[in-house]
Amino acid sequence: MSAVTTTTGAAFIATLRRDLLIAYKKKHDVVNPFMFFLIVATLFPIGISPEPERLGEIAAGVLWIAALLAAMLSMDSLYRSDFEDGSLEQLLLSPHPLYFMVLAKNIAHWLVSGLPVVLVSPLIAYMLNLPDEAYLAVFLTLLIGTPVLSLLGSIGVALTVGLGSRGLILAVITLPMSVPVLIAGTMAVQQTLNGAPLLGYLAILGALLLGSLALAPLASAAALRITVN
Amino acid sequence: MSAVTTTTGAAFIATLRRDLLIAYKKKHDVVNPFMFFLIVATLFPIGISPEPERLGEIAAGVLWIAALLAAMLSMDSLYRSDFEDGSLEQLLLSPHPLYFMVLAKNIAHWLVSGLPVVLVSPLIAYMLNLPDEAYLAVFLTLLIGTPVLSLLGSIGVALTVGLGSRGLILAVITLPMSVPVLIAGTMAVQQTLNGAPLLGYLAILGALLLGSLALAPLASAAALRITVN
Amino acid sequence: MFENVQFSSLSDFFAMGGYAFNVWSVYLLFVVFFAINLAVPVIRKKQILREQKRRLVLAQESRVRRETGNDTVL
Amino acid sequence: MSVATTAESESLANSKIPVLAARDLYCERDDRVLFQHLNFELNAGQVLQIQGSNGSGKTTLLRILCGLNDGYQGSIFWQGVEVTEQAEQFYADLLYIGHRVGVSKVLTPLENLRWSSTLQQRVDDAVIYQALCDVGLRGFEESQCFTLSAGQQQRVSLARLLISPARLWILDEPFTTLDTTGVDLLERLLQQHADKGGAVLVTTHHSLQVPDLQRLSLG
Amino acid sequence: MSVATTAESESLANSKIPVLAARDLYCERDDRVLFQHLNFELNAGQVLQIQGSNGSGKTTLLRILCGLNDGYQGSIFWQGVEVTEQAEQFYADLLYIGHRVGVSKVLTPLENLRWSSTLQQRVDDAVIYQALCDVGLRGFEESQCFTLSAGQQQRVSLARLLISPARLWILDEPFTTLDTTGVDLLERLLQQHADKGGAVLVTTHHSLQVPDLQRLSLG
Amino acid sequence: MWLWFSKLGSPKWFYELSGKWLPWLIAVMSLLLIIGIVWALLFVPPDYQQGNTIRIMYIHVPFASISLAFFPLMAVAGTITLVWRMKLADMVAKTAAPLGAWFTALALISGSIWGSDIWGTWWIWDGRLTSMLLQFFLLIGVISLRSALEDTEAASKACAVLSIVGCINVFVIKFSVDWWNTLHQPAGSFSLADDAPNPPEVWVPLVVMILAIYCFFAVSLILATRNEILVRERRAQWVEDLACNS
Ligand code: HEM
Ligand SMILES: Nc1ncnc2c1ncn2[C@@H]1O[C@H](COP(=O)(O)OP(=O)(O)OP(=O)(O)O)[C@@H](O)[C@H]1O
Numbered sequence A, B: 001m002s003a004v005t006t007t008t009g010a011a012f013i014a015t016l017r018r019d020l021l022i023a024y025k026k027k028h029d030v031v032n033p034f035m036f037f038l039i040v041a042t043l044f045p046i047g048i049s050p051e052p053e054r055l056g057e058i059a060a061g062v063l064w065i066a067a068l069l070a071a072m073l074s075m076d077s078l079y080r081s082d083f084e085d086g087s088l089e090q091l092l093l094s095p096h097p098l099y100f101m102v103l104a105k106n107i108a109h110w111l112v113s114g115l116p117v118v119l120v121s122p123l124i125a126y127m128l129n130l131p132d133e134a135y136l137a138v139f140l141t142l143l144i145g146t147p148v149l150s151l152l153g154s155i156g157v158a159l160t161v162g163l164g165s166r167g168l169i170l171a172v173i174t175l176p177m178s179v180p181v182l183i184a185g186t187m188a189v190q191q192t193l194n195g196a197p198l199l200g201y202l203a204i205l206g207a208l209l210l211g212s213l214a215l216a217p218l219a220s221a222a223a224l225r226i227t228v229n
Numbered sequence C: 001m002f003e004n005v006q007f008s009s010l011s012d013f014f015a016m017g018g019y020a021f022n023v024w025s026v027y028l029l030f031v032v033f034f035a036i037n038l039a040v041p042v043i044r045k046k047q048i049l050r051e052q053k054r055r056l057v058l059a060q061e062s063r064v065r066r067e068t069g070n071d072t073v074l
Numbered sequence D, E: 001m002s003v004a005t006t007a008e009s010e011s012l013a014n015s016k017i018p019v020l021a022a023r024d025l026y027c028e029r030d031d032r033v034l035f036q037h038l039n040f041e042l043n044a045g046q047v048l049q050i051q052g053s054n055g056s057g058k059t060t061l062l063r064i065l066c067g068l069n070d071g072y073q074g075s076i077f078w079q080g081v082e083v084t085e086q087a088e089q090f091y092a093d094l095l096y097i098g099h100r101v102g103v104s105k106v107l108t109p110l111e112n113l114r115w116s117s118t119l120q121q122r123v124d125d126a127v128i129y130q131a132l133c134d135v136g137l138r139g140f141e142e143s144q145c146f147t148l149s150a151g152q153q154q155r156v157s158l159a160r161l162l163i164s165p166a167r168l169w170i171l172d173e174p175f176t177t178l179d180t181t182g183v184d185l186l187e188r189l190l191q192q193h194a195d196k197g198g199a200v201l202v203t204t205h206h207s208l209q210v211p212d213l214q215r216l217s218l219g
Numbered sequence F: 001m002w003l004w005f006s007k008l009g010s011p012k013w014f015y016e017l018s019g020k021w022l023p024w025l026i027a028v029m030s031l032l033l034i035i036g037i038v039w040a041l042l043f044v045p046p047d048y049q050q051g052n053t054i055r056i057m058y059i060h061v062p063f064a065s066i067s068l069a070f071f072p073l074m075a076v077a078g079t080i081t082l083v084w085r086m087k088l089a090d091m092v093a094k095t096a097a098p099l100g101a102w103f104t105a106l107a108l109i110s111g112s113i114w115g116s117d118i119w120g121t122w123w124i125w126d127g128r129l130t131s132m133l134l135q136f137f138l139l140i141g142v143i144s145l146r147s148a149l150e151d152t153e154a155a156s157k158a159c160a161v162l163s164i165v166g167c168i169n170v171f172v173i174k175f176s177v178d179w180w181n182t183l184h185q186p187a188g189s190f191s192l193a194d195d196a197p198n199p200p201e202v203w204v205p206l207v208v209m210i211l212a213i214y215c216f217f218a219v220s221l222i223l224a225t226r227n228e229i230l231v232r233e234r235r236a237q238w239v240e241d242l243a244c245n246s
């Protein structure tokens, strides 16, 4: 009677599938991040100015800020229900490295809540009258930048997982952390508008992505071990 | 052995005090909304433009949007812990009209999370280089407007109280509803900058406040009866 | 009646006075939406009834099994 | 599936009218009928235990009786009058403790009880201290409830039984997580309440040691 | 406060080395010492019940043993070696069910068990169906868990006992909300597991009907 | 009594009645649609400013005007659900929300295709457009709430409350947004009363199309509601019989 455990790969896939399955059952988890993104973007013409020229000036920043907020807020659902029903404890007690389990959950989460935001961004960009030259820059920087936001957010969530209502505290912890991503993203767009090549900025964002892929799940895993305590 | 119940007034006060006490113990519930407000306001100089003139143009809108988001997000904590520990059921089973109990909770919540945002707004206004003439308008419109946001948000929270992670769905439900408040607020600021009298707009906001004071707790109460089911 | 037709030829009609893309895309969108909106409920109804039938058959089978006592309940 | 109880309590004048009565209750969830034609009467001085296997609908029934769940048909009478017609009196005389006990985790037991008593009838702090002591929480009066163990939190809610003026208690599995002294204590409380002319409706899988226990089986 | 068990199970070769052993555990919370100098050994084939009044530290002890809580001093040995040195093997052989049972509410029992089994050892759906049937959830395999009653959710977690390959079970109050047939079932499962050479650590306030039961009292 | 009525009587009655009426409704719809579309595409004279893009109006305006009916419809259905607990009303409300989102989306898309020529841009932040967009968001909110709440009973009542609140809000939003910024065609520029600027050969086909789209709306709603009835009443004897005989 000795336990033959599954490989870490199988557990990784099982966890990824499970989280995608849960998202599939709670469809609103998929729809809401990008609805939120749309709605927040709508607030700016209303709150600031509906004139196309003025909108165009702020469009890139608004897109990035809205994406940032959507990413932060969607994080809330990352470990919450698992914590509440005890699945998170089971994950901590599994014989596999927590790093991979956390990574699987992060990937599932970005696929479900980050990717739709990126995909819908050109539409909002049009509505906000973003200059034509900036489209590609906005889209690509968001594509590379939002996973970084998710990975960073995951640390914040892991740190606050036991708290009842953490929407705000999460934002307060992780928004400052994500400022570098925001800067890299909006600078890239600004500079491409001024004619600079996009690739350099994308490389910076890519480096941020690789770094956070390697390190953020470690930090999240450590944080989870502490907070589930 | 017949039950002599307390008056509704006493129950109202007790509920108000209880919620303030809880907020006092969970200090982060008080600090976070205005930290969030501060941080979001800071994102704009970073994401859009740090130049004072351009900031000044968008400052009023940014302040209002940040306040709106802070109000929405802080709502998350309104009934959550009460639902989870069963206090909400006890409130539903009290012999007093739910309208007043809900009102007490809303007032406590605004005092704790809305008022600090209003009070700190002149500071952010300064940082965003808001034109001097607009200070009073921004402050007063926020003072009358944020309670409306809280009352509207309360309906959204009451509708989603059983959900694990509801930050986003809450925003999706309530942000569109709060657009009129945003419009009244930012129009008021804009028009005072153009020299129009502030009072007319304040009257509109005041009417919105009275209307929502009378009706929103009714809707929240009805929603709570449904979702606690 | 046909003298009121606004187009002199078929290709004129398709060209829509230079607005072909706009006009035809709206009408195409409408037709697609129209067709989907009628087709989907009809297909869905068939599907619902099929599932319902399958469920009834299954329920019947399990009732039979329980009555014949082949059920293992610990 | 129905029980008509006849035992009567002498301590009350109006004991002829049952405190709580249900007529022909029907409830289904997810298309499974949980109960139908359910009738029962609960008189002053009685303890009624609702029995049934897991998933038989005990919790659902209690929540229906309290008015927390309205997915049912049939009528519920409080002292002979339909509950919906006199909700205020009914709630002034009802004490419900469900799976979620209604104890705020950040507040202390003292603060929790202060608030919940004010909803029905305000009592002095001294009474609350005494009640907490009686349920074995002496020394924990001022600790925040999240630092208490599962059983201790349950005990905070039991203290409400000691200070509430309510005549009708509706308790959903109040024995879970209680240790043996806790179980004895609660049984004694139920007994005393019945002796004073109160009425108790309780679900539990544990075999209750209360004299004159009435039983109602579901499912 | 300490118990040294001597009974041995014959079914295993390595039964001389205790499956789980604790040496000189010490834990305090909020400046109250919950336990000190706590020693015990759990051999293959044994069921050890942890007893103690509410708040005596049972849950805390179990979480410490599992590695979910590290606010303690002392050492814990798994088959003679410190747990921290061979976490992976330990976790491959551990099954913990706490107050929160680890059953996702949106998933169905089937989906829940599929995932939790894959974390240790994947099993066929047929096995899962059989396990669910055995714990009395036939017909609920494909209902989302939030529609199940408290006891039924508990039963989903019990089904894990049937499909997990783990030798050490650590169960925190697994009897709460179970009805009498559920209690019988669980007792039988504990018994069978011990007979097969497994080891069980369980807290409960209920008096366990398991032969050869070892007891450890806290507080 | 009401409860009994709503539980047993209503859905079946509606299912049978609508089954009888549907063919007629579909016939009327098809007739109106064929007349309307042929008329709009072939016979309407091009506008002196807009040219042939005027033909887009015959799709846009009916969709835009019917989109505004959804929230009042859902609010009425919601009130009935809350007050009389009529299951049927909730089924209508449930199917109306996604349908409303689609109709609104089509109004938005057809409008913006129209606008791409007339205004030279696909989107502007005009009052009408913005309020339409916000109404779309509110509808998504209702749909989202329904999918989020797992319990059908609770979901239907919660959505009823949200629809009633939302209905009030749609008016407040519409008012405030129009007040904020309006460029779009003023309401009533094609109204029947004020026919001076528009000759009948322009507005008569519009009326035909509006009626046709209303019929289309009714047909879609009824079809979807019938399916919803089949799903929710699947344990009822008559549905089982229907399934067995299918
Ligand atoms: C995305 C873009 C658009 C949206 C969301 C939109 C929305 C609406 C709405 C809500 C109505 C009200 C229907 C009613 O009250 O019965 C309407 C009507 C109308 N729209 Fe648009 N519209 C858009 C673009 C346009 C454009 C580009 C034009 C043409 C210049 C246009 C022309 C009209 C006309 C003529 C009416 C009928 C007005 C009346 O008789 O009341 N719309 N549209
Ligand atoms: N988060 C915490 N912070 C501080 N003290 C705590 C915390 N959790 C538990 N305690 C204290 O630890 C003690 C033991 O708690 P524990 O939950 O282990 O008890 P238990 O034996 O499981 O009791 P029960 O039978 O009620 O479940 C309690 O007295 C409690 O006050």
Ligand SMILES: Nc1ncnc2c1ncn2[C@@H]1O[C@H](COP(=O)(O)OP(=O)(O)OP(=O)(O)O)[C@@H](O)[C@H]1O
Residues within 6 Å of the ligand: D029, D030, D034, D052, D053, D054, D055, D056, D057, D058, D059, D060, D061, E146, E147, E148, E149, E150, E151, E152, E177, E179, F151
């Ligand atoms: N939200 C829900 N949606 C659908 N069905 C539900 C829901 N909650 C409970 N049920 C069903 O109602 C039945 C009764 O549940 P209830 O919680 O009343 O049982 P119980 O008798 O209290 O059981 P236990 O002893 O396990 O607490 C269960 O079979 C369950 O499947």
Ligand SMILES: [Mg+2]
Residues within 6 Å of the ligand: D058, D059, D060, E149, E150, E151
């Ligand atoms: Mg129960």
Ligand SMILES: [Mg+2]
Residues within 6 Å of the ligand: D149, D150, D151, E058, E059, E060
């Ligand atoms: Mg415990």
